Amino acid sequence: MRSQPNASDKTERLLNLVICLLYTRQPLSKAKIRDAVPQYGTTASAEAFDRMFERDKDELRDLGIPLVTEPGDVLFDDEPGYRIDRREYALPEISFAADELAVLGLASRAWAQASLAGPAAQALRKLEAAGVERDDASLIGIEPRVRTAEPAFEAVKKAVLERIPVAFTYRTASSGGVAIRHVQPWGIASWHGRWYLTGFDRDRNAPRVFRLGRIEGEVATEGKPASYDVPVGHQPKAMISTMAVERDPQPAVLRVRVGAGHSLRRRARTVGDVDGTWSQIDVDFTDTEAFADEISSFGPDVVVDSPSELRESVIRRLRGALGPGPGSEAASA
Amino acid sequence: MSAKRQPGRVGQARPATESATSRLSRLLTMVPWLLNRQGVEIEEAAREFAVTPAQVEADLALLFLCGTPGGYHGDLIEAEWESGRVYLGNADTIKRPLRLGVDEALALIVGLRALAAVPGIGERDAVVRALAKLEAATGSASAGSSRIQVVIDEGTGKEAMALAQQALTARRRVHLRYLVPGRDESTERDVDPMRVISFDAHWYLEGWCHRAEDVRLFRLDRIESLTILDEDGTPPATAEPRDLDSGVFTPHADDQLVRVALGPGAAWVSDYYPTESVEPAEGGGAVITLRTADTAWLRRLMWRLGSQATVLEPAELALEVQQGARAALDAYAASARSIRPSG
Numbered sequence: 001m002r003s004q005p006n007a008s009d010k011t012e013r014l015l016n017l018v019i020c021l022l023y024t025r026q027p028l029s030k031a032k033i034r035d036a037v038p039q040y041g042t043t044a045s046a047e048a049f050d051r052m053f054e055r056d057k058d059e060l061r062d063l064g065i066p067l068v069t070e071p072g073d074v075l076f077d078d079e080p081g082y083r084i085d086r087r088e089y090a091l092p093e094i095s096f097a098a099d100e101l102a103v104l105g106l107a108s109r110a111w112a113q114a115s116l117a118g119p120a121a122q123a124l125r126k127l128e129a130a131g132v133e134r135d136d137a138s139l140i141g142i143e144p145r146v147r148t149a150e151p152a153f154e155a156v157k158k159a160v161l162e163r164i165p166v167a168f169t170y171r172t173a174s175s176g177g178v179a180i181r182h183v184q185p186w187g188i189a190s191w192h193g194r195w196y197l198t199g200f201d202r203d204r205n206a207p208r209v210f211r212l213g214r215i216e217g218e219v220a221t222e223g224k225p226a227s228y229d230v231p232v233g234h235q236p237k238a239m240i241s242t243m244a245v246e247r248d249p250q251p252a253v254l255r256v257r258v259g260a261g262h263s264l265r266r267r268a269r270t271v272g273d274v275d276g277t278w279s280q281i282d283v284d285f286t287d288t289e290a291f292a293d294e295i296s297s298f299g300p301d302v303v304v305d306s307p308s309e310l311r312e313s314v315i316r317r318l319r320g321a322l323g324p325g326p327g328s329e330a331a332s333a
Numbered sequence: 334m335s336a337k338r339q340p341g342r343v344g345q346a347r348p349a350t351e352s353a354t355s356r357l358s359r360l361l362t363m364v365p366w367l368l369n370r371q372g373v374e375i376e377e378a379a380r381e382f383a384v385t386p387a388q389v390e391a392d393l394a395l396l397f398l399c400g401t402p403g404g405y406h407g408d409l410i411e412a413e414w415e416s417g418r419v420y421l422g423n424a425d426t427i428k429r430p431l432r433l434g435v436d437e438a439l440a441l442i443v444g445l446r447a448l449a450a451v452p453g454i455g456e457r458d459a460v461v462r463a464l465a466k467l468e469a470a471t472g473s474a475s476a477g478s479s480r481i482q483v484v485i486d487e488g489t490g491k492e493a494m495a496l497a498q499q500a501l502t503a504r505r506r507v508h509l510r511y512l513v514p515g516r517d518e519s520t521e522r523d524v525d526p527m528r529v530i531s532f533d534a535h536w537y538l539e540g541w542c543h544r545a546e547d548v549r550l551f552r553l554d555r556i557e558s559l560t561i562l563d564e565d566g567t568p569p570a571t572a573e574p575r576d577l578d579s580g581v582f583t584p585h586a587d588d589q590l591v592r593v594a595l596g597p598g599a600a601w602v603s604d605y606y607p608t609e610s611v612e613p614a615e616g617g618g619a620v621i622t623l624r625t626a627d628t629a630w631l632r633r634l635m636w637r638l639g640s641q642a643t644v645l646e647p648a649e650l651a652l653e654v655q656q657g658a659r660a661a662l663d664a665y666a667a668s669a670r671s672i673r674p675s676g
Contacts, residue, residue, distance in 0.1 A: 116436055147532075297634065303661070320638075321636045
């Protein structure tokens with residue numbers, strides 16, 4: 001067992017330290033800790049032990065372990081003492097009913113494909129440690145899933161929770177241009193399958209909504225935690241849905257090949273047959289680029305008659321799909 | 334006995350070597366879990382903690398060496414697992430799990446709040462109770478959680494959702510008229526419902542499809558009509574729900590291999606579809622390879638992506654994309670000629 005590699009040794013040292021500091025009623029001085037945790041006894045010098053203990057202390061605190069330092073002016077000849085507060089450490093005794101654990105399981109599994117998958121699973125294990133088994137039979141097969149495909153998710157979520165100003169490179173939807181944006185993050189929300197950031201845009205001097213998927217590269221922090229206030233009762237969902245408000249629908253006239261374009265026909269206001277090959281449909285849309293995406297995916301089966309902006313958007317995609325080469329100007333009429 | 338890990342599941346990258354703190358975090362959760370389940374099988378513990386049985390044994394061997402100061406026999410944690418069943422003792426100091434961390438509390442609370450808003454969820458009462466207990470127990474750890482929200486869309490399939498739930502509860506077979514957008518066709522089929530799940534902002538009905546004789550996912554907003562039949566809808570015993578955590582689209586090894594060059598504006602494609610490989614290219618794009626049995630949807634994706642994507646292989650698919658685009662552009666050219674004289 002003594003030939004274990006370092007990672008294992010370190011886990012053993014940290015675990016012994018946790019047990020030792022939970023066990024003690026009195027704060028322990030560093031010297032006492034060095035005696036009590038066998039792995040510290042083998043450190044080469046007092047300095048080596050000091051450095052190791054400082055690092056270990058920080059790592060335990062990063063895990064959320066409430067390791068407290070107490071002034072030891074009376075107790076230990078002016079040396080501070082250390083301990084872990086048992087009540088602060090332990091998960092409060094909560095008893096969940098079997099059906100409550102079942103929905104907690106559902107909430108945890110919702111993140112199974114997202115960056116919070118690990119914490120979600122770990123949280124559930126902690127709640128189930130008490131031994132109650134969840135009753136999945138009470139669920140009638142409804143399972144939501146959340147994804148966090150956006151690389152910026154972790155950094156932005158952290159900035160939101162800790163209220164740290166950030167800067168990032170942002171690609172604008174309309175122009176496609178990029179610019180550095182400086183933002184005080186307020187909240188994030190997954191809406192229609194995408195993550196959005198709400199916050200105060202320090203360049204525009206106004207609240208703004210950003211799509212996480214349009215953030216390019218690293219998210220840089222620009223200040224300390226809790227360096228600004230979030231408006232009381234801020235609801236990211238509400239702000240996103242009003243700012244990302246859809247424009248008024250406008251009408252389009254399309255020609256759709258008979259037997260094709262089912263999803264468009266379903267939404268159409270009117271459908272009429274032109275001849276044996278084509279139907280003409282009237283359909284409303286709000287976002288030109290999104291609708292052009294959908295229409296171009298039908299290839300030769302759908303042709304836009306109007307409006308011309310939509311028509312040009314589709315033609316641009318089709319020309320792109322044709323690639324460079326002779327004949328790609330075929331429709332330059 | 335180095336931290337040997339099982340290969341991570343798809344979409345869940347796991348570091349090759351585990352850090353001491355992440356292992357410590359597992360041990361501090363594993364001890365209370367095991368204390369309350371004396372005699373549990375090693376395999377079951379391994380499943381619960383998503384590690385190999387060998388890793389559980391390594392963890393137990395480590396616990397066996399730890400204990401309260403003194404280092405004598407009576408101070409150390411007792412662990413026994415030779416029989417394949419785990420018995421743990423003398424671990425009172427760490428018998429309670431550590432409080433939920435910020436991310437842990439956040440994941441469950443945000444998840445529960447999203448669940449509470451799902452239409453027609455039968456367990457709303459349990460969700461509300463669980464949420465209240467959790468919020469009380471997590472205190473400051475859940476402070477910022479109200480500023481992180483997940484909206485699970487109802488989408489446009491509300492009617493189909495209500496009917497699918499009815500069919501699930503009553504275990505009835507359903508008849509679907511379903512739009513297959515990848516092939517742009519409307520189909521009819523009988524399905525034994527297994528569950529209703531949301532994924533990437535869409536709701537799906539998963540069930541045994543009698544036409545495909547296999548498990549299929551149907552997007553609720555593409556169901557043109559759903560009729561509950563007066564027939565038992567218990568799926569065959571062989572029907573296994575798909576492992577959604579590896580994505581909705583599950584490729585097969587004998588599917589066709591396709592290579593596509595993506596421009597920066599189409600880089601999202603590599604996140605959205607399961608790929609065999611992704612090689613970043615200059616300027617923010619990428620070259621991806623993926624497997625698919627049906628190239629119709631890919632052709633449509635290529636038309637949509639325009640200049641942002643090019644099929645590199647197979648050549649036939651690249652040609653089909655070009656021919657389709659040419660035919661469409663010809664139709665535009667013709668309509669421009671016919672529009673001009675009249676307008």
